[in-house]
Amino acid sequence: MSEHKQDAKRSNTVKSSRIPIGHNEDVEFSEDLADQEDWEALERSERADRRQQQRF
Structure with missing residues (x-):
């Protein structure tokens, strides 16, 4: 892989x-x-939101 492609891949990850x-x-x-x-x-999603709210 070229250095440019590696830099682009790192940039996308960040x-x-x-x-x-x-x-x-x-x-x-x-x-x-x-x-x-x-x-x-x-x-x-709604059930997960309710569970998360109960933790606080």
């Missing part, structure tokens, strides 16, 4: 590690476009 992770992310959910898996994921 950038991705700085992405904020949390429950306040702005994500649009469309009920019209949601399928069964989307609804199940929404339920799991």
